[in-house]
Amino acid sequence: MAVVDDLTHPPAKRIRRGGDGLIAAGSLILLIVLVGAVAAPWLSQWGPTEIDPIAFLEPPGPGHWLGTDGNGMDIWSRILFAARIDLGVAVASVALAVLVGGTIGLATGYAGGWVEETTMRLLDIVQAFPVFILALTVAALLGNSLHTLILAIGLINAPAYARLMRAEVRSLKNHIYIEAAECAGNSRLSILFRHLLPNALTPLLVIAPLNCGWAILMLAGLSFLGLGVSVPTAEWGAMISTGAADVVGGRWWTSVFPGLALFITVLGFNLIGEGLLQRTGQRR
Amino acid sequence: MTGMDVLAISDLTVDIDGPNGTVRALDQVSLSVAAGEVFGLVGESGGGKSMLARSIVRQLPGRARVSGSVRVNGRDVFAMDAEALRQHRGAGAALCFQTPRSSLSPARTVGHQIVDRLHAHAGMDQAEAWDAALAMFKQVGIREPERRLGAFPHEMSGGQCQRVMIALALACGPRLLLADEPSTGLDVTLTRDILALIAAQAGKDRGVIVISHDLAAIAAICDRIGVLETGRLVEIGPTDQLLTRPTHPYTKRLVAAVPDINRARTATGTPVDDGGPLLAVENADVVYRSRFGRQGHQALFDVSLSLRKGETLGIVGESGCGKSTLSRTIMGLIQPTRGRVMIDGIDLAGLGRSRLRHLRNRMQMVFQDPIDALNPRRSVDQIVADPLRLIRLDRAEQDRRIDAILTDVGLGPDYRKRRPHELSGGQAQRVGIARALVIDPALVVLDEPTSALDVTIQAQILELIRRLTARRDRGYLFVSHDLAIVRSICDRVMVLSEGRVVEEGPTDRLFEAPQDPYTRRLLAAVPSLPTVSERHAGNGG
Numbered sequence: 001m002a003v004v005d006d007l008t009h010p011p012a013k014r015i016r017r018g019g020d021g022l023i024a025a026g027s028l029i030l031l032i033v034l035v036g037a038v039a040a041p042w043l044s045q046w047g048p049t050e051i052d053p054i055a056f057l058e059p060p061g062p063g064h065w066l067g068t069d070g071n072g073m074d075i076w077s078r079i080l081f082a083a084r085i086d087l088g089v090a091v092a093s094v095a096l097a098v099l100v101g102g103t104i105g106l107a108t109g110y111a112g113g114w115v116e117e118t119t120m121r122l123l124d125i126v127q128a129f130p131v132f133i134l135a136l137t138v139a140a141l142l143g144n145s146l147h148t149l150i151l152a153i154g155l156i157n158a159p160a161y162a163r164l165m166r167a168e169v170r171s172l173k174n175h176i177y178i179e180a181a182e183c184a185g186n187s188r189l190s191i192l193f194r195h196l197l198p199n200a201l202t203p204l205l206v207i208a209p210l211n212c213g214w215a216i217l218m219l220a221g222l223s224f225l226g227l228g229v230s231v232p233t234a235e236w237g238a239m240i241s242t243g244a245a246d247v248v249g250g251r252w253w254t255s256v257f258p259g260l261a262l263f264i265t266v267l268g269f270n271l272i273g274e275g276l277l278q279r280t281g282q283r284r
Numbered sequence: 285m286t287g288m289d290v291l292a293i294s295d296l297t298v299d300i301d302g303p304n305g306t307v308r309a310l311d312q313v314s315l316s317v318a319a320g321e322v323f324g325l326v327g328e329s330g331g332g333k334s335m336l337a338r339s340i341v342r343q344l345p346g347r348a349r350v351s352g353s354v355r356v357n358g359r360d361v362f363a364m365d366a367e368a369l370r371q372h373r374g375a376g377a378a379l380c381f382q383t384p385r386s387s388l389s390p391a392r393t394v395g396h397q398i399v400d401r402l403h404a405h406a407g408m409d410q411a412e413a414w415d416a417a418l419a420m421f422k423q424v425g426i427r428e429p430e431r432r433l434g435a436f437p438h439e440m441s442g443g444q445c446q447r448v449m450i451a452l453a454l455a456c457g458p459r460l461l462l463a464d465e466p467s468t469g470l471d472v473t474l475t476r477d478i479l480a481l482i483a484a485q486a487g488k489d490r491g492v493i494v495i496s497h498d499l500a501a502i503a504a505i506c507d508r509i510g511v512l513e514t515g516r517l518v519e520i521g522p523t524d525q526l527l528t529r530p531t532h533p534y535t536k537r538l539v540a541a542v543p544d545i546n547r548a549r550t551a552t553g554t555p556v557d558d559g560g561p562l563l564a565v566e567n568a569d570v571v572y573r574s575r576f577g578r579q580g581h582q583a584l585f586d587v588s589l590s591l592r593k594g595e596t597l598g599i600v601g602e603s604g605c606g607k608s609t610l611s612r613t614i615m616g617l618i619q620p621t622r623g624r625v626m627i628d629g630i631d632l633a634g635l636g637r638s639r640l641r642h643l644r645n646r647m648q649m650v651f652q653d654p655i656d657a658l659n660p661r662r663s664v665d666q667i668v669a670d671p672l673r674l675i676r677l678d679r680a681e682q683d684r685r686i687d688a689i690l691t692d693v694g695l696g697p698d699y700r701k702r703r704p705h706e707l708s709g710g711q712a713q714r715v716g717i718a719r720a721l722v723i724d725p726a727l728v729v730l731d732e733p734t735s736a737l738d739v740t741i742q743a744q745i746l747e748l749i750r751r752l753t754a755r756r757d758r759g760y761l762f763v764s765h766d767l768a769i770v771r772s773i774c775d776r777v778m779v780l781s782e783g784r785v786v787e788e789g790p791t792d793r794l795f796e797a798p799q800d801p802y803t804r805r806l807l808a809a810v811p812s813l814p815t816v817s818e819r820h821a822g823n824g825g
Contacts, residue, residue: 176651177659183615184671184719185644188637198661 019278026209026271033265037083046074048081048234057251067253069239070246071232075253078234079261085235086265089150090215094208096154097161102204104158105165110173110192120166123159131156135218139227149228153215160211161204168200206280210273213266220262236262290459290491291317291340291377295352298335298515300345309335311515312352317460317491322483324506324523325495326538328738332515333495334382337462340493341379342369357459374405374456380482382465384449388437394448395433398455405456420451424481443474450481461485461492467501471602471765472809479505497738500542500768500811503527511535541743543768545795545810560629561590562759563614563647563727568623570609570783583609585783586623593726594756598774598791599763600806606783607763608652611731614761615649616640627727645674648720652732654713658704664690664715665700671723689718694748710741717748729761734769749773767810771795779803 036043046052051072052064060067066075104123108116126134138152172178173196181195220237222228229235231242236258243254298310310332317323327333338344339354342361354361356376364372381387389397395417402413414433421429424447437445446466453461463482467475479494483505486492496502503509503523510520511534519532530536570584583606591597601607612618614625616632625632627646635643648671651657658667668686677685687697693714704712713733720728730749734742750773753760764770770777771791778788779802787800798804 176653176657179612179617180649180651180657180716180719181659181670182617183644183649185641185674186670187641190673195659199659 019275022271022275026268029264029268033083036080037087040080043080044077046077048078049232057246060253066257069243069254075257078239079258082234082236086216089219090212093150093154093215094211097157098204098208101158101161102165105162106169106192106197109166109169123162127159135222136227139222144227149219153218164203165200168203169196172196172199206276209269213269216266288319289316290319290357292355296339296354297351298339299349301347309515313517315510315520317493319489319491320486322486322492322506324502324509325493326499326509327512328497331512333512334464337379337464337495340377340462341373375458377460377462378453378458380449380453380463380466382468384445385437390437393434393436398452401452401455420455424451442469446478459490464495475501476809499538504811537740541739543772545768545771562593563591564626565589566623568613568620570613570618571621583783587785589778591759593759596753596760596762596774598770598777599780600767600770600777601780602765605780607780608731611729611763614729645723646725647727648725649729650716650720650733653736654709654716655704657716658712660704664702667715668718668722685722689722693718709737710745713745727759731763
């Protein structure tokens with residue numbers, strides 16, 4: 001007689017590492033956005049800053065699929081070309097944040113002592129500012145070229161990665177294999193990069209996609225307030241911003257379509273991020 | 285002397301459904317334990333010992349499928365409803381968990397925890413329960429029981445926590461006391477006391493089961509012993525008979541693997557004397573400084589030693605005596621606060637970081653926890669090659685060396701591409717030894733290299749170490765808490781207690797005529813099989 005014990009434990013849960021579906025869905029969305037960005041010139045018959053002199057604020061129709069804005073520019077085309085800037089800035093700024101923050105966290109976590117304490121308190125100060133205000137200030141000070149936007153968004157994000165990396169390194173460096181590496185004659189650099197970094201990197205890479213979604217929102221937000229990408233360059237936040245005035249007059253397509261593009265892209269990043277968190281067991 | 289059966293297990297089979305299919309944790313196990321009896325259950329990790337204990341208190345993991353029956357006091361444990369099961373767990377069978385400190389709630393005093401249990405199970409009011417708790421604490425030999433009732437688990441030593449755990453288990457007067465690895469993490473002297481206490485709980489209506497991987501430790505207290513191998517009870521019998529005339533091959537291996545303190549060193553030859561000592565530690569003090577530079581804990585007091593090429597020096601002592609601090613100081617991982625460490629006459633303290641690094645091809649270390657000593661992201665050949673980067677060999681020469689050393693430690697080149705998680709504890713330790721030897725160091729520090737391994741694996745690794753030390757081509761420092769092992773390997777032995785050297789001398793002299801009272805106490809506490817069978821013979825079985 002077989003007894004399945006059910007008095008001591010709740011019914012057995014399926015033990016499956018979830019998240020695969022989320023990652024697949026997110027990847028599919030981002031793939032579509034990416035194809036749109038790369039193939040933008042072939043997917044629309046208008047250029048992103050090309051003005052159709054006879055079509056101002058034209059509603060969606062056969063000539064302009066998603067309509068035109070107040071300058072007579074084709075919205076579908078602008079959305080596609082904007083994806084290049086938005087994806088590019090997001091990925092570049094997060095890469096910068098991982099690089100800078102990761103290096104700071106790796107070095108200070110391993111060094112310990114007053115180096116670590118001082119650095120962490122400095123990062124505390126940076127993190128104590130509201131992120132968006134800080135980004136506004138940096139963008140306003142450095143001007144609003146794409147490079148400075150990447151720099152601003154990336155650096156603002158770096159302390160979070162520094163913290164994550166430092167926490168990871170602090171727990172890893174107590175493992176005996178780190179002591180063993182020292183006994184084997186590894187230099188400090190070699191211990192950092194051969195032995196600590198490969199083991200400490202996973203949590204950072206898991207957070208990165210979530211962060212890309214956040215970076216796009218940040219860029220769009222800055223542009224919306226006029227401190228990011230400026231007209232006529234195509235960028236979703238700037239498009240929403242310029243369209244906002246027209247929406248009041250009933251020309252909804254000027255803002256809604258770039259908003260949808262923004263929403264779908266951020267959703268894609270977040271699905272991947274969430275899926276990765278589940279896969280690595282950091283969230284159920 | 286023994287009464288009716290308090291436990292009767294028949295044809296117990298437990299299957300656990302896991303992600304990689306079903307694992308048979310127990311396979312048709314049948315045994316019985318009578319009142320007044322102390323039953324020992326031995327076997328190596330993964331053998332099913334803990335699963336058997338958990339079956340008796342019916343605390344199996346979620347996806348367990350059970351067939352057969354477990355009867356405690358005549359009642360089928362797997363037929364009980366929730367209330368009967370609750371009663372059973374207090375008054376039927378009580379389990380002392382393997383790690384007492386983490387099995388006690390850190391947020392409540394130990395007194396409260398035992399009173400809670402008496403309150404819930406025996407229905408006592410508060411005053412009665414506190415009186416009973418005090419009586420229990422006295423019974424299990426807790427010093428200053430009144431004061432200890434108000435202590436939190438983290439304020440007590442491992443041995444004291446184990447006593448609290450036993451008191452908790454005994455609180456509701458169980459018919460069966462189960463102790464799962466009660467000596468884990470305890471020193472020899474403490475182990476002996478705790479096991480004696482557990483054995484003393486067998487009475488006219490109580491049976492005791494002691495579970496352990498350490499046959500020698502529990503043999504002294506058990507009336508009968510059962511041997512579990514991969515879920516099957518391969519042999520069961522009176523202790524004396526099992527130790528002297530084991531029938532099953534696995535039991536024979538277990539018995540043979542027990543290090544025997546009366547076994548003298550097998551290594552022959554004498555240390556090669558070629559001038560100055562390979563390693564010299566002179567009057568070393570080590571003080572761990574606490575944060576913000578306040579005076580910290582002093583781990584070593586005025587320790588001196590020297591080691592010549594070809595010699596094996598044993599360093600023994602109980603946990604916390606400073607053994608690990610000493611080996612890490614010798615490896616230059618810790619700076620001595622006073623005194624010095626010299627390798628080939630070179631003072632480590634005078635070296636810069638870079639020159640110390642290059643001196644590391646003269647000295648290597650093997651660590652206690654074999655798995656954690658290997659970087660999980662690197663393959664075996666990368667791990668073994670790590671020290672070789674100090675001497676820059678060409679690719680072919682490096683490969684040849686790695687293959688040769690892997691073969692020498694009994695693994696062979698097939699293991700090159702494996703990762704640490706694909707290795708067993710014994711294999712991981714062989715990789716650790718290969719990493720230490722690949723650069724051909726003059727000095728090897730072996731820090732408790734076998735204490736994390738099962739007995740039969742331990743015997744194999746010790747055989748390897750014996751083979752290596754017998755070559756007399758290096759100096760070995762063998763750090764261990766296990767005196768029997770030290771005796772079979774070392775030329776000289778140094779006894780450490782609370783950071784001080786209490787005695788040092790040639791192995792045979794030290795074991796046969798110990799001078800210091802501490803050494804004598806340590807030696808007296810070591811269990812060994814022949815004395816066990818003598819005891820049983822003396823008691824008439």
